[in-house]
Amino acid sequence: MSLPALRLDGYFYERVTLDADPGWPADKSPVTGVNVKVEVGQHTGQPTRWRVIMDVVAQPDQKGQPIPYKIALRCHGFFTVAPREGLKADARTLVQITGASMLYSAARDMVLTLSSRGRFGPVLLPTVSFLRPEGVVPREPHRKGTRTAAKTGRVQAPKSGKRPKKR
Secondary structure, X not given: OOOOOEEEEEXXXXXXXXXXXXXXXXXXXXXXXXXXXXXXXXXXXXXXXXXXXXXXXXXXXXXXXXXXXEEEEEEEEEEEEOOOOOOHHHHHHHHHHHHHHHHHHHHHHHHHHHHOOOOOOOOOOOOOOOOOOOOOOOOOOOOOOOEOOOOOOOEOOOOOOOOOOOO
């Protein structure tokens, strides 16, 4: 078994708010909307250490349906990126996607646990994808035998060692 590329060293909640809305009609649907803000920072003295701060706020869906609880929390997570060949450039992306996913999972569990003892019963926040977090520019797919960059005009040779035909 090998060590994972990203390790969660610990986390804590700075703020957790779960207020029951006394005006919530029990026949309405549960929480379907959530606003998540993620901040990622690298330790200045230890480049393999990272921190993620996540703010989660439950909100009504697009139709404005009321929700049973006013939910807001702030969580801090601490991560270590395993030093690996070729991972240095992608460490921030790894933390933004995988680290944020780990932290959001913990936040969902916290809300579920607290709301299960609440007036309107348990609430499970919807799942969220961090595959394209703000500030991360998606890379173009790289295919064998295609141009690597329009500026250079160079062609990437396939791994077989054969050169592609010139056009």
